[in-house]
Amino acid sequence: MERTPLIIGAGPAGLSAGLELTRRGVIPTILESTGGIGGLARTQVDGDWRIDPGGHRFFTRSEEVADLWRSLLPEDQWLAVPRSSAMLVNNRYVRxxxxxxxxxxxxxxxxxxxxxxxxxxxxxxxxxxxxxxxxxxxxxxxxxxxxxxxxxxxxxxxxxxxxxxxxxxxxxxxxxxxxxxxxxxxxxxxxxxQDVFRYPRYGPGQLWEAAAKKLADAGVDIRQNAMATSAHYDGRTWTVATDRGDIVTGDALFSSMPLRLLVTMLDPAPPEHIRAVADQLRHRSLITVAVALRKHYDIPYNWVYTPGPNFHVGRIQNYRRWSQDLCPKGFNGTYLGFEYFLLPDQDLWLANEHGLGAIVERDLHQLGFKNPQIERVMITRSKFAYPIHDPARDRSVVRIRDYLREHYPSLHPIGRNGMHHYDNQDHAMLSAIRSVGKYFGENVDPWQVNTDLSYQEQGLRR
Known part of the structure; x- marks a missing residue:
């Protein structure tokens, strides 16, 4: 029987599923709702400036994942970045x-x-x-x-x-x-x-763009700006429609879209009680405002956490300590990424550059930059950035998972959003790889990925 799997999402999970399928000789179709590659782990480009929306440290204990990373980028495109993070409390940096x-x-x-x-x-x-x-x-x-x-x-x-x-x-x-x-x-x-991490020279999206190119070279159709709007299952075949008019069919569906949204678009629709628990699942959105300052400020950390109420920003990335290649050659100023967390329906989500710029300026003043000379402001929005782990999450996800297993056996939720689990990047990848194994009949449970109580990120995985 010909295998014709469909994948929703071209982030780390969706692309990893695609890579594993092609490794096994199967060519999937990938639907991506945005015009970018990599999900939250993308690199947004604005001229010679590059923006990492979330600060992605590449660490894993899995040789399988490490081998995949190394296969996608040559060694000279990887940097070893020492972790140098601090919390700014009461105007004092504490490592x-x-x-x-x-x-x-x-x-x-x-x-x-x-x-x-x-x-x-x-x-x-x-x-x-x-x-x-x-x-x-x-x-x-x-x-x-x-x-x-x-x-x-x-x-x-x-x-x-x-x-x-x-x-x-x-x-x-x-x-x-x-x-x-x-x-x-x-x-x-x-x-x-010893706390050192790998990082792609041009940001995390460099890795996932390389993955997308490898898939395209293998004949995989990656359709961008194609948001899935419905998924019909007749017991054998999946038929997925997108907002741009695509109608694609396949024998299996791998989904990294938010689990709550997936449940709402299934046809036949799950019963009301499953839709009700899915509706309880919540996400945080993320707005990253990248700010280039003409003056050089000595911030000896690549990531600063700001727990105090005097800051609106949650975390600040110091991009030049991640990679000098995230900013133009010859730039000697300061290049920071301000991360603002919000709910998807908050007013801040719709704020324009002027409104966000005013918030950033106040946070710059709190950092002690009284007269910052701002050269450039760039904004990146990620609507479903992180699933929220509230008390309802465990009960809801288990009920949804068990229902989907019974009624949609060829549906495979994958990744952080697809499984509504606050995974590391490598765990999202492993959930996709294990799901492909299950698709081929292997006795594996992708939902058991990342169930260890402890998984500390430390040391450089080679």
Missing amino acids: YPLMGRDLLLQLAVGDVVRGAGGYAWARLRRQTRIERRETSFQEWGRSEFGRHWYELFFDGYVRKTWLADPENIASDWANQRIKPIGWQLSKNEQAVD
């Missing part, structure tokens, strides 16, 4: 991941005393009580860092970037994303020195 030495030397005396006391109390409680596993991020953070240091570094940041009360956010992602305090007291902490 992140948090190190005990920095907390003791860089914070104000009051923050040291209150923080150390709260941390010691939290440690004592964990050792002397049998506590249930923390279910909310707030519970997890107070238990891990103590109340004061949790509130100083994480509470405001999570409220700002997740757009929800930390008490109403599940904690399951925290162990993978947030490292505990390191208490090595020497000046040359070996763990920090």
